[in-house]
Amino acid sequence: MEFLVRSENRLPVETSADRREELRTAERARAMELREAGILKRLWRVPGRNATIGLYEAPDPAALHDALMSLPMAPWLDVQVEALAQHPQERS
Amino acid sequence: MEFLVRSENRLPVETSADRREELRTAERARAMELREAGILKRLWRVPGRNATIGLYEAPDPAALHDALMSLPMAPWLDVQVEALAQHPQERS
Amino acid sequence: MEFLVRSENRLPVETSADRREELRTAERARAMELREAGILKRLWRVPGRNATIGLYEAPDPAALHDALMSLPMAPWLDVQVEALAQHPQERS
Amino acid sequence: MEFLVRSENRLPVETSADRREELRTAERARAMELREAGILKRLWRVPGRNATIGLYEAPDPAALHDALMSLPMAPWLDVQVEALAQHPQERS
Amino acid sequence: MEFLVRSENRLPVETSADRREELRTAERARAMELREAGILKRLWRVPGRNATIGLYEAPDPAALHDALMSLPMAPWLDVQVEALAQHPQERS
Amino acid sequence: MEFLVRSENRLPVETSADRREELRTAERARAMELREAGILKRLWRVPGRNATIGLYEAPDPAALHDALMSLPMAPWLDVQVEALAQHPQERS
Amino acid sequence: MEFLVRSENRLPVETSADRREELRTAERARAMELREAGILKRLWRVPGRNATIGLYEAPDPAALHDALMSLPMAPWLDVQVEALAQHPQERS
Amino acid sequence: MEFLVRSENRLPVETSADRREELRTAERARAMELREAGILKRLWRVPGRNATIGLYEAPDPAALHDALMSLPMAPWLDVQVEALAQHPQERS
Amino acid sequence: MEFLVRSENRLPVETSADRREELRTAERARAMELREAGILKRLWRVPGRNATIGLYEAPDPAALHDALMSLPMAPWLDVQVEALAQHPQERS
């Protein structure tokens, strides 16, 4: 099933550039793994914010939760999940 | 997977007593079928309101949607669904 | 550019079944045209509601507006549009 | 009577791993006691968040309050309680 | 247990003066019965609005629900209930 | 006149147990004085929260303000006041 | 004591011009009486809306309620009242 | 001074095409007059909605109010006005 | 033109009594100057809060902004401004 995931990044402004870069690199690497696993399908930036909207696919909400919590930035992310129902137009 | 479902009933006040009773009887009957099918697991009233909170189980959001839309009151229900993730404490 | 579009359908409950079916058929047909034109990319149902979330692509907000207003259901839709920024992870 | 309890965990990100683990272990132990006492009946995770939704049963709101405050994480929990009324369908 | 009950009266403006007076008289009578039964303990007006705040006492939320629904104005009332926990200062 | 007063206690979690106890004792003592003065008439806990709902009586909002600010916890309280109008049912 | 009163006028658009004019004239006349009585002290329009913000003075919220309900437009007004406390700077 | 004006058009869906066209033509004509008078400086559509955002200039809020109320659609517009302060960067 | 100004004071609880007194004295002095200049016309306390509602008059929003920023407490104030339109009843 698919989920719409809004994620506000609350990493404190005063985090050192090094730590920030380290987290971003790790985040990108983990996101790539989630893409390859077919869990993260699309990702957008919310313009003007340190925030993203993602389209995820997972067998159930617990699996989605585990995927989101595996992101290195997870402790600083304020996440809102919305479960999506398949639309009849897309049933093949 | 389980869902928390809030449902406000907007059936107009001026609906005739007969129509109202007819709808309530049909609603109860359909709810009983959903219980027997294991889709509707618990149902509560929100005190003071013509509203309910229900605990549902369905294979996915589309199946839940179909179950909710099969209720005779569906055209008048304002429904909010929240997907629940299994808590590790309840993994057996 | 891509847009996330939330759409609540406020078609009155008392609309006749015929009118409702006529509108739904026309809506489906127009949606299919928007898909073929590459404007409507994905569509989901919000479970429990007469509402959808769609992923659209259009050259600019005015073109998106025109596409949404071309839907036969448009007069009854309460629409919220959110412009999405391409995420660097998806720049190829 | 039954209560729906939403609980956002605001434990600061910078809490040490040891302290965090200690709190989690104690939390799990106390939750198990509340389950055995029939106070905590179901618990779910809100996907993507450090948050839970629980179904509790207690003789009255003050008893529920005491149960919730007995959780080791209580000082960091932002809790919203909703009293549920028994639905006639579930009166036996 | 005690409950705080907010009640907005949505009786349509165009209700005839007779019907309105009939409902008000019946409402007052029923409220007096609820007072005598110890269910309605205090009642205030929200200044400037056709709305009240009441302090109720009932054995549980279902009993409160039944009391509120027994009011002749109930079909037009938009009610919000809040369960109150006894404060230790008031435990005698 | 009477007021409904909601009060969220934002005393930081990391306040020492001693300071917390000292404040609570002083708060209780001052609350008792306000009760004896007929200013604080009822007090409830909001279940699950470090918050209260109180029924106060004071000659005017400025007097209520002074009473609330005389509470030792006042600097940490986030307070919402609602002025209540006497209901005709309670005019004797 | 003084009150800040926000008032949205929900008189239906389809009200006849005559009825509307009749109501407006009566409203103005009653407002003038409230001014002369020292109850209505200031009145502003919310720009762009059929709404006002008023500064009222009344002995208590019940008296304010009666004054507001004496306005011919009262059945169509959606009113929010805020009790104001005298500021020490204005104590003479 | 300049104002940001959000305007939701609540003209009922069932308004006849003729009446709707008549209103739109008159609205356009009046808007053009406001542009020529230097009161309406910019106008945008909110994508997906029958709503606009406008940049207006008027000597004061009352003059803006009069300009907005002179629009033929005014009875159906739900308007929110925000007064803008000149930014030092734009002081010449 | 007149403005309604809501102001929440977020001065941290842990500010020393000396600093707090110094700021309050300076605030009072500056407020008095604004009163004498005819900019601050009325000031109320929001009961129970460290907050005020004020009625200001200034030639335009930028002048109001400068007046508000001249208050010694300005860095800690969370301010909401609402532009008021003169009501025809008050046009002399």
Added chain:
Amino acid sequence: MEFLVRSENRLPVETSADRREELRTAERARAMELREAGILKRLWRVPGRNATIGLYEAPDPAALHDALMSLPMAPWLDVQVEALAQHPQERS
């Protein structure tokens, strides 16, 4: 395409005057560059707040995002972007 951009500046109160001045100067310089590039078209202050509303033009949301993130104050800005659709009245 054009965007409406609301920006609340959360720079901590305790930032030193030097750092604050340095940031403001750099912010002004970068804003001027964005004006010359035709990206920042108008800028207003929200009266009473450390906040602005801006009218921006950029080829797409990602370009706008990059422009906003190039501002020296960006780490402290809480930004809300709204995509604007050209109004037919302004199509030449």
